Amino acid sequence: MIEDKNQQRTNLSELGEFGLIKHLTKNFEINQPSTFKGIGDDAAVLDFKDKKAVISTDLLIEGVHFDLAYMPLKHLGYKSVVVNLSDIYAMNAKPTQITVSVAVSNRFPLEALEELFDGITLAAKEYTIDVIGGDTTSSQKGLIISITAIGEAEESELVYRNGAKSNDLLVVTGDIGSAYMGLQVLEREKQVFQVNPNNQPDLDAYTYIIERQLKPEARKDIRTLLHALEVKPTSMIDISDGLSSEIIHICKQSEVGCNLYEDKLPLDPQLINVCEEFNIDSTTVAINGGEDYELLFTISMDDYDKIKGNPNFTVIGHMTPESEGIHLVTRANTKIPLKARGWNALNG
Amino acid sequence: MIEDKNQQRTNLSELGEFGLIKHLTKNFEINQPSTFKGIGDDAAVLDFKDKKAVISTDLLIEGVHFDLAYMPLKHLGYKSVVVNLSDIYAMNAKPTQITVSVAVSNRFPLEALEELFDGITLAAKEYTIDVIGGDTTSSQKGLIISITAIGEAEESELVYRNGAKSNDLLVVTGDIGSAYMGLQVLEREKQVFQVNPNNQPDLDAYTYIIERQLKPEARKDIRTLLHALEVKPTSMIDISDGLSSEIIHICKQSEVGCNLYEDKLPLDPQLINVCEEFNIDSTTVAINGGEDYELLFTISMDDYDKIKGNPNFTVIGHMTPESEGIHLVTRANTKIPLKARGWNALNG
Numbered sequence: 011m012i013e014d015k016n017q018q019r020t021n022l023s024e025l026g027e028f029g030l031i032k033h034l035t036k037n038f039e040i041n042q043p044s045t046f047k048g049i050g051d052d053a054a055v056l057d058f059k060d061k062k063a064v065i066s067t068d069l070l071i072e073g074v075h076f077d078l079a080y081m082p083l084k085h086l087g088y089k090s091v092v093v094n095l096s097d098i099y100a101m102n103a104k105p106t107q108i109t110v111s112v113a114v115s116n117r118f119p120l121e122a123l124e125e126l127f128d129g130i131t132l133a134a135k136e137y138t139i140d141v142i143g144g145d146t147t148s149s150q151k152g153l154i155i156s157i158t159a160i161g162e163a164e165e166s167e168l169v170y171r172n173g174a175k176s177n178d179l180l181v182v183t184g185d186i187g188s189a190y191m192g193l194q195v196l197e198r199e200k201q202v203f204q205v206n207p208n209n210q211p212d213l214d215a216y217t218y219i220i221e222r223q224l225k226p227e228a229r230k231d232i233r234t235l236l237h238a239l240e241v242k243p244t245s246m247i248d249i250s251d252g253l254s255s256e257i258i259h260i261c262k263q264s265e266v267g268c269n270l271y272e273d274k275l276p277l278d279p280q281l282i283n284v285c286e287e288f289n290i291d292s293t294t295v296a297i298n299g300g301e302d303y304e305l306l307f308t309i310s311m312d313d314y315d316k317i318k319g320n321p322n323f324t325v326i327g328h329m330t331p332e333s334e335g336i337h338l339v340t341r342a343n344t345k346i347p348l349k350a351r352g353w354n355a356l357n358g
Numbered sequence: 359m360i361e362d363k364n365q366q367r368t369n370l371s372e373l374g375e376f377g378l379i380k381h382l383t384k385n386f387e388i389n390q391p392s393t394f395k396g397i398g399d400d401a402a403v404l405d406f407k408d409k410k411a412v413i414s415t416d417l418l419i420e421g422v423h424f425d426l427a428y429m430p431l432k433h434l435g436y437k438s439v440v441v442n443l444s445d446i447y448a449m450n451a452k453p454t455q456i457t458v459s460v461a462v463s464n465r466f467p468l469e470a471l472e473e474l475f476d477g478i479t480l481a482a483k484e485y486t487i488d489v490i491g492g493d494t495t496s497s498q499k500g501l502i503i504s505i506t507a508i509g510e511a512e513e514s515e516l517v518y519r520n521g522a523k524s525n526d527l528l529v530v531t532g533d534i535g536s537a538y539m540g541l542q543v544l545e546r547e548k549q550v551f552q553v554n555p556n557n558q559p560d561l562d563a564y565t566y567i568i569e570r571q572l573k574p575e576a577r578k579d580i581r582t583l584l585h586a587l588e589v590k591p592t593s594m595i596d597i598s599d600g601l602s603s604e605i606i607h608i609c610k611q612s613e614v615g616c617n618l619y620e621d622k623l624p625l626d627p628q629l630i631n632v633c634e635e636f637n638i639d640s641t642t643v644a645i646n647g648g649e650d651y652e653l654l655f656t657i658s659m660d661d662y663d664k665i666k667g668n669p670n671f672t673v674i675g676h677m678t679p680e681s682e683g684i685h686l687v688t689r690a691n692t693k694i695p696l697k698a699r700g701w702n703a704l705n706g
Binding site: 028046047050051052053054055056057058059060062063064068069071072073074075097100101103107109111112142144145148149150151152154156158159160161165168170171172246247248263350 | 413
């Protein structure tokens with residue numbers, strides 16, 4: 011499979027904790043004006059001046075959130091950062107710094123950690139954020155990654171989950187469901203590999219959906235784009251747990267209902283093909299599959315003309331009074347109540 | 359032993375992730391003016407106005423950083439917070455917020471997590487900080503706690519590790535070494551318990567040193583005290599990894615040397631007794647034992663009169679030109695080079 015076989019193995023204990031941190035963080039640059047002091051003291055020092063600071067944190071556990079059988083460590087490092095930045099973009103803020111804590115069992119050589127940090131460094135460059143601190147320690151089992159992301163925004167720019175109003179349009183960026191089906195393909199290949207380790211998988215037909223799973227990007231462009239279009243969403247959230255779950259978050263916090271239209275869901279053609287191959291309903295995947303890291307937001311009907319025809323945005327529904335509930339309107343025009351985390355429920 | 363036997367066991371899956379977070383965070387209050395928006399969105403929003411923000415993070419792993427055989431979960435929650443706040447105080451800043459991420463295996467019932475969060479809530483109250491975010495997930499093995507602490511300070515108040523000058527006095531708060539020996543006592547009792555589970559340990563002679571290990575406090579008073587005395591340290595660090603290790607950090611970053619005086623080390627009488635009982639050299643313990651969470655700082659000789667006789671402070675040495683190196687001056691007036699993490703080395 012895609013697993014990388016390291017030739018060289020340097021035992022982590024050869025460097026010691028301080029040597030290890032120094033070695034792993036040597037490529038980190040400071041670029042953000044708000045980073046007053048980075049790695050190297052008891053704490054980093056940040057200066058946001060008149061801006062608000064936003065902060066979000068995620069804990070990723072091997073065997074729960076990722077499987078190193080098909081997730082190369084460099085991709086994992088990259089994705090761990092992206093997942094956190096997505097939360098900052100979902101506030102309509104600009105990410106500026108992260109802290110990175112890593113715990114590893116002694117089965118990981120230095121070279122493995124270097125790969126992980128290569129991915130982290132690449133993401134930090136790509137998104138122009140500073141790595142300002144962290145912690146490196148040993149674990150009893152597996153790899154554990156904890157990242158805290160920090161960002162900044164003017165107060166007037168911030169968008170919360172609770173501002174959606176009845177009649178607002180529900181908009182999603184990009185396409186959805188692909189990350190989930192990418193995972194299904196990788197899981198299937200893992201099974202094949204376990205039966206026959208010499209099997210060379212042909213993954214050409216799955217490149218897009220696999221990339222959505224292994225190397226997702228956060229939508230850093232949307233903040234700039236919305237600003238240029240002079241659209242401020244009334245609410246916003248990122249799609250990490252699946253569309254239905256995130257719609258319900260917005261509805262509950264904004265005290266509104268929602269009609270989501272099945273025929274409007276933006277699906278990549280590759281996703282549709284793979285769903286047919288797996289004999290899975292693509293709507294179910296699009297609604298309940300997670301990890302797309304697209305942004306879901308609501309805008310006033312008055313702003314519709316500003317986003318109409320923009321290939322980054324798809325209007326997938328509209329908000330209703332809370333009393334009308336939260337529904338999926340199917341192609342056959344029947345209304346089904348939308349449930350959170352419905353993947354297992356729908357298939358169980 | 360001190361282990362708490364829970365009668366009730368509620369399986370975590372009964373609540374689901376969102377229900378669990380809601381349940382565990384329901385007692386958290388917002389008290390800090392800089393907390394603009396706490397738990398409940400993609401990210402928390404903070405407003406430090408003209409102050410600098412400081413940020414520090416720690417990852418605590420069961421079996422590496424703590425042992426639930428003698429660490430009650432409520433104490434663990436409390437200590438996890440304190441450990442992080444100590445880093446903020448070491449910048450001469452005031453802690454204001456934390457994020458808390460927790461991963462648990464399915465052997466933990468809800469009641470265990472409630473105890474952990476009771477300790478976290480207690481620490482948040484005691485130190486007047488807001489819990490503004492976090493993550494709750496499952497682990498493959500054991501309990502994992504990741505805390506990020508945030509604080510604020512005027513730029514002029516901040517104290518770094520790199521400001522010590524030759525001739526500055528080296529000062530430590532409180533006493534040192536007790537947390538380490540508290541751990542040795544607990545480890546010994548654990549062995550006894552494994553041989554005879556009905557043995558009731560008599561720990562009266564060890565209350566102080568055990569409390570230093572199980573329920574340490576961060577020195578929130580020092581910032582206020584130094585301010586009142588009109589003393590600004592030239593450098594500061596907290597003692598988490600042991601005195602020698604922290605002295606070396608200050609020396610390296612400040613490019614100075616140091617003479618540390620054995621006869622000045624502040625040791626609690628209980629610590630001295632226990633060291634005798636264990637037949638361990640108390641100086642070795644004081645220098646290399648970690649987890650005291652006291653503050654170590656340097657001040658200009660001119661400020662000596664301001665701190666002289668204050669029971670919170672002990673002058674334990676002075677800084678020298680870098681070329682003179684870093685030494686322990688023994689009671690017999692011989693100079694021994696100070697080594698970091700010397701515990702094993704000294705006894706090996």
